[in-house]
Amino acid sequence: MEEILRMEHITKQFGSVYANRDINLEVRRGEVHTLLGENGAGKSTLMNVLFGLYQPTAGKIYLNGAPVKITSPAEAVKKGIGMVHQHFMLVEAMTVFENIILGDQRTKGIFIDKEARRKEILELAERYGLEVELDKPVTDIAVGAQQRVEILKALYRGAELLVLDEPTAALTDIEAEGLFAIIEKLKSENKSVIFISHKMREVLKVSDRITVLRAGQTVCTVSCSETDGAGLANLMMGRELTPSHYEKVEQPGEPVMALTDVSYQKAFKHSGLNGVTMQVGRGEIVGIAGVDGNGQSQLAQIVTGVLTPDEGEVDLKGSKIARFTPNGFILENVSHIPEDRNKMGLIGNMSVQDNIVLKTTEQPQFSDGHGFHLKKKAIHSYALAMQEKYDIRCESVEQEARNLSGGNQQKVILARELEGEPDLLVAVHPTRGLDIGATRYVHDAMIDARGRGCGVLLISADFDEVLEISDRIIVMFEGQIMGVYSGKNPPIEEISLAMAGK
Ligand SMILES: Nc1ncnc2c1ncn2[C@@H]1O[C@H](COP(=O)(O)OP(=O)(O)OP(=O)(O)O)[C@@H](O)[C@H]1O
Ligand SMILES: [Mg+2]
Structure with missing residues (x-):
């Protein structure tokens, strides 16, 4: 199979943090290539480099064998790369149709042939079995439908290589099945997909090859047929995970x-x-x-x-x-692990440690009892203990919560909500x-x-x-x-x- 993408020796540093360190990735035409790694391993960062959102600190990118510089997402789109981000990027106040044509070069100028665009989009949707309601505002459609809109948008812009960063995290099983059918269809048209997921069962189901990342580095690339869940977990974490079994309670209390x-x-x-x-x-x-x-x-x-x-x-x-x-x-x-961690769970521009004690600052342990004079040292050492206990991977508990990887943000919420x-x-x-x-x-x-x-x-x-x-x-x-x-x-x-x- 012919190579479509090669990323060579990619390093991306944020200050002193190496999100990616000397990563190599090669993707072939017509292949579903999965990136697998623990929370914070560097998957999204690598894809953001590919999509032109970040410039790599070092390393080279080749498309169809030729070296390229991808300076912006618009540039990436022009080169045939589409990306569905881990956190949705649709404009909620606009309709599905407006979102799809947003940024389309051909819609610039005064005259937009909306009817022709609509027809084109509907044909595309039909071809891939992507059910969408073009005139609904994005706020009114379910997450699974938003996912389909993102994919349709990327396909509409002519993506040959589609990056799906945790596309199934918010989907139900039925919706995920629909997505896998779309991926199969793309494959059959010799398009390539880079897939990111933490769900082992679906990784094994959809992938041709899998590249495992650990702590910002490439561990290896394996072909799907020669591995299994346990083997992959081992590569990813460097240890084995024993199967779980939980006893069920049949007589609850009052x-x-x-x-x-x-x-x-x-x-x-x-x-x-x-x-x-x-x-x-x-x-x-x-x-x-x-x-x-x-x-x-x-x-x-x-x-x-x-x-x-x-x-x-x-x-x-x-x-x-x-x-x-x-x-x-x-x-x-009552504790609450909320649905949308960005809106209700975390305050992004606050530090990790302040997020951890957010609901308990009035306790004598952390302040004079009214939440005014905070005992900074006590908060800091408590946060360090929680970082250790919940395995929150970040550079420092004083850093802003928004820069943590998706999974590590979730762990900050857990540390706050489960401890009380x-x-x-x-x-x-x-x-x-x-x-x-x-x-x-x-x-x-x-x-x-x-x-x-x-x-x-x-x-x-x-x-x-x-x-x-x-x-x-x-x-x-x-x-x-x-x-x-x-x-x-x-x-x-x-x-x-x-x-x-x-
Ligand atoms: N803008 C940024 N500033 C500082 N650090 C960052 C930034 N973006 C990412 N990082 C750090 O880079 C590392 C890799 O993050 P990344 O989001 O790529 O992980 P990931 O593999 O996608 O994880 P997840 O499965 O949780 O989504 C993390 O330690 C993260 O805190
Ligand atoms: Mg990620």
Whole structure:
């Protein structure tokens, strides 16, 4: 197979940090090439170098055998490179159509032949089986649909080499299947894909070859057929990961949280709740299964005080909640691993250590008791202990949280939310974007919290995760509860059907 891309001896430094150090990567035409590595290994950085977002400190890039300099994303696009970023880059206020044609050279000037563009886009969408609603604003479509828009946008601009940086992190299994079909189609047209994912099963399924990165360096490139999950984990982490098995709790304690007939904007099937009654007991993990966008976000926001329900009753530890405020719920000892870590979880321009103590600055351990005179030394040493405990990989706990890799940002939130010995933990996609080692750590931590009597409400689009650690499974569809199942030997077929509203 003919080579399309070669990156040679790529080094990228941020200050004293080597995000990439002497990395080599070769991608062939018609190949799906996966980049695999722990959180912070340097995958996104390498792809940002390829896409012209960063200039490498050292190293060379060759496209179709010829050396190139990629000075900007526009340049990368011109050279046939498309990229779907780890964090979406769509303009939310614009429609799908406007987003796709944004930056298209041909739409410059006064006269834009919109009808012709539409036709072209619809044909492309049809060819790849990418279902999109062109006239909807991006804010109104689900994450899976946004993903398809990003891909369509890259294809529309003529990408021959498509970079997908953790495209499945936010997708349901069904949506991911759709994406794999698109990848197959691209392959059959001799286009190349660079794929990044932490989900071993899908890596083994879609890849032709896999390049493993560790701590900014290339470990090796292997062909998919000559390796397996255990082998890859070993290459990635430098150690083996034993298979996990969690015992299921069948008799939970008294309810720590109870909802009775709770409704919220029930006219909206995808963003409302309609007569939800459920409980989470002490010492149990209740997993919500369902396709994203069936009321799960609203459920999480109600039980953390972000939203106020229109109808129904919410009880915490046996007492009815009268006022819904996030602070009130924090005082009730409810912890929250939020869905969107960039909007609700972390304050990007604050340091890692300040993010870790964000909710506890009023404790005497860290201040005079009112949150005014902070005990900086105590905060610093506490943060160092948390960095060690949660394996947060960063240069310093004093650095801004925004520069951490995706997975390491998630660990900062965990260090804050799991440490307080909560009565109720609301965990929304807690392992999204985490590598396998970190995912295991989070699962173990949730099981430990359960063991200490914490009730855990787990909301996850990852069905395997829900099955693995839930003691009970509740299926949601269009804002309603479709069924409640035991987590011990759950009827997988039946649950899958319920998730689809059947
Ligand atoms: N703009 C930046 N400034 C400083 N450090 C950075 C910057 N961007 C990335 N880094 C650092 O470079 C390293 C590699 O980060 P990168 O985002 O490439 O990792 P990754 O392999 O994509 O991880 P993940 O799986 O968590 O997304 C990390 O240690 C990160 O903190
Ligand atoms: Mg990344």
